Amino acid sequence: MNLTLSVNGTSHQVDVEPETPLLWVLRDTIGLTGTKYGCGIAQCGACMVHIDGQAVKSCNVNAAAAVGKRITTIEGLSPDSSHPVQKAWLEHTVPQCGYCQSGQIMSAAALLQRAPNPTDRQIDDAMSENLCRCGTYLQIREAIHAAAKLGRS
Amino acid sequence: MDKIDLSRRAFIRTAVAAGGGMVLGFNIPATRDAAAATVQPELWKPPAGGVEVNAWLTIDADGVVTIRVPHTEMGQGGMTSVAQLVAEELDVPWEKVRAVLADANRHVTRGNEYKDMSTGGSNLVRNRHPHIMQAGASARERLREAAARKWGVDRAQVTAKQGVLTAGANRGTYGEFATAAAQIALPQEPKIKAYGDWWLLGKDVPRMDVAPKVNGSAIYPIDVRVPGMVYAAVRACPVPGGRLKSFDFAAVKARPGVIAAIELKQSKANLGNSDMRSAIAVVADSFYRAKVALDLMPIEWDLGPGAQNSYAAMDAQARDLMDKEAKHAEEVRGDPRPLLASPGGKVVTGSYARPYETHAPMSPPAAVANVTAERVDVWSFTQNVAATLLLAADQAGRSPKDVFVHGTFQGGAFGQGNAVDITRQAVELSKQLGKPVKVIWTREEDTAQARSRPPIWARFQAVLGADGLPTAMLSRAVGETFNPAYADRGIANMPYNVPHFRYERHVVPTNIPVGPNRAPGNNANGFTIEQYVDELALAGGWDPLEWRIKMTEGNERWQRVLLKLKEVSGFTTKLPRGQGMGIAVVESHGSTVGVCATVEVTRRGQLSVEKILVVTNSGYVINPRAANEQVYGCVAWELSHTLQGGLDLREGRFRNTNFDGYKLTRMADMPPVESVYAMSQDGWWGGFGETAGPPTPPAIANAIFFATGKRIRSTPILQHNLSWA
Numbered sequence: 030m031n032l033t034l035s036v037n038g039t040s041h042q043v044d045v046e047p048e049t050p051l052l053w054v055l056r057d058t059i060g061l062t063g064t065k066y067g068c069g070i071a072q073c074g075a076c077m078v079h080i081d082g083q084a085v086k087s088c089n090v091n092a093a094a095a096v097g098k099r100i101t102t103i104e105g106l107s108p109d110s111s112h113p114v115q116k117a118w119l120e121h122t123v124p125q126c127g128y129c130q131s132g133q134i135m136s137a138a139a140l141l142q143r144a145p146n147p148t149d150r151q152i153d154d155a156m157s158e159n160l161c162r163c164g165t166y167l168q169i170r171e172a173i174h175a176a177a178k179l180g181r182s
Numbered sequence: 183m184d185k186i187d188l189s190r191r192a193f194i195r196t197a198v199a200a201g202g203g204m205v206l207g208f209n210i211p212a213t214r215d216a217a218a219a220t221v222q223p224e225l226w227k228p229p230a231g232g233v234e235v236n237a238w239l240t241i242d243a244d245g246v247v248t249i250r251v252p253h254t255e256m257g258q259g260g261m262t263s264v265a266q267l268v269a270e271e272l273d274v275p276w277e278k279v280r281a282v283l284a285d286a287n288r289h290v291t292r293g294n295e296y297k298d299m300s301t302g303g304s305n306l307v308r309n310r311h312p313h314i315m316q317a318g319a320s321a322r323e324r325l326r327e328a329a330a331r332k333w334g335v336d337r338a339q340v341t342a343k344q345g346v347l348t349a350g351a352n353r354g355t356y357g358e359f360a361t362a363a364a365q366i367a368l369p370q371e372p373k374i375k376a377y378g379d380w381w382l383l384g385k386d387v388p389r390m391d392v393a394p395k396v397n398g399s400a401i402y403p404i405d406v407r408v409p410g411m412v413y414a415a416v417r418a419c420p421v422p423g424g425r426l427k428s429f430d431f432a433a434v435k436a437r438p439g440v441i442a443a444i445e446l447k448q449s450k451a452n453l454g455n456s457d458m459r460s461a462i463a464v465v466a467d468s469f470y471r472a473k474v475a476l477d478l479m480p481i482e483w484d485l486g487p488g489a490q491n492s493y494a495a496m497d498a499q500a501r502d503l504m505d506k507e508a509k510h511a512e513e514v515r516g517d518p519r520p521l522l523a524s525p526g527g528k529v530v531t532g533s534y535a536r537p538y539e540t541h542a543p544m545s546p547p548a549a550v551a552n553v554t555a556e557r558v559d560v561w562s563f564t565q566n567v568a569a570t571l572l573l574a575a576d577q578a579g580r581s582p583k584d585v586f587v588h589g590t591f592q593g594g595a596f597g598q599g600n601a602v603d604i605t606r607q608a609v610e611l612s613k614q615l616g617k618p619v620k621v622i623w624t625r626e627e628d629t630a631q632a633r634s635r636p637p638i639w640a641r642f643q644a645v646l647g648a649d650g651l652p653t654a655m656l657s658r659a660v661g662e663t664f665n666p667a668y669a670d671r672g673i674a675n676m677p678y679n680v681p682h683f684r685y686e687r688h689v690v691p692t693n694i695p696v697g698p699n700r701a702p703g704n705n706a707n708g709f710t711i712e713q714y715v716d717e718l719a720l721a722g723g724w725d726p727l728e729w730r731i732k733m734t735e736g737n738e739r740w741q742r743v744l745l746k747l748k749e750v751s752g753f754t755t756k757l758p759r760g761q762g763m764g765i766a767v768v769e770s771h772g773s774t775v776g777v778c779a780t781v782e783v784t785r786r787g788q789l790s791v792e793k794i795l796v797v798t799n800s801g802y803v804i805n806p807r808a809a810n811e812q813v814y815g816c817v818a819w820e821l822s823h824t825l826q827g828g829l830d831l832r833e834g835r836f837r838n839t840n841f842d843g844y845k846l847t848r849m850a851d852m853p854p855v856e857s858v859y860a861m862s863q864d865g866w867w868g869g870f871g872e873t874a875g876p877p878t879p880p881a882i883a884n885a886i887f888f889a890t891g892k893r894i895r896s897t898p899i900l901q902h903n904l905s906w907a
């Protein structure tokens with residue numbers, strides 16, 4: 030079935046079953062592999078994207094439900110890694126293996142959109158959607174506070 | 183899309199130029215349409231933009247040094263470590279250093295040119311630094327010799343510093359002399375630098391692999407796309423040891439995009455770690471279509487005798503065995519049994535257990551293989567590209583010289599990348615289909631088929647002397663059939679000076695294959711011995727920290743850690759009920775690491791880990807910042823298995839194969855971690871990538887004891903009732 034998806038400001042015609050999870054359409058059909066598969070059951074956050082500005086697990090949204098929405102992936106967050114969250118991530122060398130980090134960054138960017146100066150409690154709540162097996166949580170927390178400062182300046 | 187792709191390429195260039203950057207060992211997608219982005223197989227070729235001084239490095243005209251890293255980058259900072267070790271000897275400005283992944287085909291076909299491409303056991307820095315530094319030193323001496331010959335002076339008069347060669351009024355860059363240096367044979371290779379002579383090692387260096395990991399451009403095996411590629415979802419027999427009986431492809435054949443169902447035959451009667459198990463693959467034009475078809479396809483298995491196995495049965499057997507003397511016994515010193523049996527002695531007993539755990543690297547294993555008439559190209563989940571190359575050659579029935587294993591980042595590995603059969607699966611499917619194939623394991627398949635971390639059980643008995651210290655101790659651990667030696671680590675070689683110590687080991691049978699998992703053996707055993715030590719100390723009227731100091735007298739590396747813990751932790755057993763501090767020390771991978779955990783437990787039993795302090799003695803540290811990152815990661819790793827984790831084995835298979843049932847530490851559970859160093863600098867090097875894990879569980883359990891009066895004898899801790907009155 031042909032669906033039209035708007036991803037990072039570009040419109041894509043895709044031929045997939047309507048129930049295909051958006052995650053696999055992004056990765057295999059459109060070729061945006063920055064969005065990762067970690068569990069497929071909305072538990073790990075590796076597949077986090079923004080849909081109309083909200084952080085959403087793309088393994089948990091089917092393609093048909095994403096039609097007509099504004100989808101942003103890690104590749105579309107900024108053209109040059111200049112989003113305050115990306116800058117803070119670089120500065121604090123947050124990623125280890127890096128596999129969870131697209132999802133972490135998308136969650137953090139959505140959090141800062143809602144709460145430009147988040148408390149530790151707000152960070153805990155928002156970021157507990159994302160697993161990191163390498164255990165970069167402490168650096169993530171620091172980097173989110175740093176990104177909040179960058180966002181204000 | 184144009185804009186994003188072009189600027190992303192520009193960013194990578196900028197990041198490189200901005201210093202300490204990296205060049206990836208594979209092509210960054212450079213096409214204008216991301217949908218067509220592919221990673222092209224590429225033959226290793228001599229460097230285009232620089233001169234190869236030796237296998238490890240090239241120098242270009244601008245003085246940029248590109249270092250070839252033979253080891254896997256799986257988040258531990260391996261690329262940066264190798265580059266730092268070489269740059270130290272070569273003596274070049276760090277901003278001029280780049281890193282690429284070395285070529286496995288070259289290594290294998292040229293007599294193991296990089297010596298060893300395996301990446302594990304926390305070996306990279308501690309055990310490989312001599313030959314890695316040698317590569318830099320040998321290149322530097324050839325540059326000096328080349329300059330000496332040109333200038334007609336003695337090599338001793340030529341200084342090589344920060345990429346510049348000088349002798350009196352003569353001056354030249356490394357780049358100018360690189361070609362000449364590459365031709366020079368030295369009568370004798372130089373010695374590597376001693377600790378006191380370092381200028382770069384020991385300094386904080388930001389890891390080089392970070393930039394592509396913040397914008398989605400880092401490529402992992404699961405991301406590799408090759409023209410004409412098809413996708414496979416595989417399922418091995420859910421009960422390890424069982425075999426495929428039948429499957430009904432006709433039932434799913436007509437589904438969209440479905441191409442084939444292919445049986446993967448078990449390669450040997452008794453499987454080694456990377457041999458192929460009996461499995462079925464469904465191939466389609468997208469992974470999701472393959473996965474759905476596999477889920478819907480009727481499959482019958484001959485589950486085999488493993489289907490009788492359960493953790494409950496293993497646990498019952500193990501507890502029974504711990505009452506009996508074992509055949510495998512080592513008297514480490516003396517024989518404790520007469521003292522333990524003598525009437526009137528104060529005997530202290532403690533037993534503990536840890537269940538199966540899994541690696542669950544954030545990227546489930548994936549592999550791409552392209553078997554053609556000319557060559558075999560592979561991108562795979564691995565911690566050793568050279569070993570993977572040989573596996574692929576074997577499975578394809580081809581000469582290793584025609585096999586190319588391409589470097590990618592790994593989305594975590596933690597030991598699992600040493601022992602996995604996904605490479606063989608991908609090669610076999612590509613061979614049969616005549617097309618490039620990408621195999622992805624679902625999370626459920628990963629947990630079911632990973633070589634798991636084994637369970638262990640241990641019971642200790644000791645008798646106390648008049649001073650409250652043990653005079654005799656008997657340890658009885660129980661391991662499992664696949665790798666019983668994991669039950670030994672950290673117990674058989676415990677450093678406490680008990681005059682009579684005997685160590686015994688039993689084995690219980692199982693159908694679950696096991697493999698290394700971040701600090702194998704020690705990760706489970708720290709929990710047993712280091713809690714028992716607290717029980718012993720308290721029974722003898724000793725403070726647990728003072729007991730450890732007393733019982734390791736004369737052991738410099740342990741003393742250094744314990745005295746540092748005493749100095750910085752504020753450890754006390756005198757906190758009010760509901761609060762507790764716990765100490766534990768474990769030696770693994772050459773490092774001695776102490777942890778002090780601080781916890782709070784509410785009356786109703788709600789646990790919160792307030793702080794973890796880690797004191798590491800690894801002898802030396804080359805990059806304190808990156809080492810700290812490993813310390814935090816190790817703590818998070820063991821926190822997962824201490825508090826939650828635990829695989830539920832029933833009817834020969836794990837029941838909790840995804841993160842809804844196998845729970846791991848999340849942001850809200852992560853306590854602050856402080857990392858402190860107490861380095862012996864005595865010529866001995868220890869590891870960093872896995873050593874802060876093992877002392878974390880017992881330190882937490884010991885802290886819970888002081889907070890609640892309850893001794894925690896198994897994990898996951900959150901399954902215990904921690905309430906107190």
Ligand code: FES
Nearest residue numbers: 067068069074088
């Ligand atoms: S893959 Fe979507 S939450 Fe894990």
Ligand code: FES
Nearest residue numbers: 126127161162163
């Ligand atoms: S950085 Fe490896 S899983 Fe988060």
